[in-house]
Amino acid sequence: MLRDKVIEIFVKGDDFCIEISPILEEKLIEDRKLGKRNRKASLCESEIISLMVLFHSGQFTNLKSFYIHNALPHLKDLFPRLTSYNRFVELQPRCAITFMLFVKMCCLGKSEGVNFIDSTHIKVCHNRRIHQHRVFKGTAERGQCSIGWFYGFKLHLIINDKGEILSFYLTKGNVDDRNLKHMMDMTKDIFGKLYGDKGYISKAMADILWGNSVEMVTKPRKNMKGIKLESN
Template sequence: LVSYHRFVEWMPSALLPLCVYLKHCFGACSGISFIDSSSLKVCHNRRIRRHKVFRGLAARGKTSVDWFFGFKLHLVVNDQGELLNIQITPGNTDDRKPACDLLQGLYGKVFADRGYVSKALAERLFETCGIEFFAKPRRNMTNHLMRLTDKLLARKRAIVETVIDQLKNISQIEHSRHRSPTNFMVNVICGLIAYCHQPKKPSLNLDFALPPSA
């Protein structure tokens, strides 16, 4: 086996083949998809000013929990917990910005949280891709009528949060010990591939009967 330092030197050369292999590991769209994003912190907030590894690449962003410095992982999963597409952006990127690229080539219904509320986005996705896009309304917004099946599916959106939790705690795609932006990408891609090979993934439990027209 090569030494640790030699292994680290060879890691950047594996980035492109790993990206191609990750694309091969993606699942198939089933007509029911869930989209979400999560922070990838690269350092503690107190060390932002003296952080050098990702200077000019990472950015400050805000989640529903707190501010962070790093990147955002945007991902789409199907009802079987399989990855359909991913994208990594700076931490200050709006969740709605990469949505069209992420959902390109998919069909059916897509469910999201409050960060994706946009009438223009929903209309664009329906016109260009034929996708019915459902985002959880904010508290100060009026509720719109939804079919019962869509409302029940929207309550199952926690599946994508479970996927993110497994990516961070089992595949360990997030840590603050990176010494190179390229090796950061290799670590994230390897974690995503490891998740794709998990024999048991969180899946959607449809404990209600869909009508024939759904």
């Protein structure tokens, strides 16, 4: 049963990599001396993606435990070129974009009427090093979350009551959780109730979502006890 599941995931991921690779190769960073950075690794992208999908869809909460106690002893026949755990961690960033696109286009769940939305901040450096940071200069931005100010990006996520990812969006750190454009894109394939925290309180947004069969449910702030944001 597990073997069939692994083969199915790999075939699906391999077909996707074959289709998307030419498009991504055109966007690779070029070096004047070395040319395009395209050195081959022991594990191909589709193998790395398959292992990551297996990890996230299983009962493991720790990647190291999954790789050492499951992948290495039990999946060696399906992935004969398995590397050490440390090397596998080093290879993951190579297919980060491909993996994200694969999840976005092929692995999302379906809404069943009960949905949850939230966002988390992704720091790219410490606040004291913002003015010295160069890697994401011009891309990352300052933003504010529940723990204070940060410099980086935001990951916006919607899941269903089973924990399956329905939609996700990566934005700059200064993008509001209630941004109407992003909210409309993220909720176009869901219906029913959408539960969020106080950061999603917006009467205008709640009315627009209600028109698209989505009922935004949030806990009101202390100074909004008499205000009802849900549409009936």
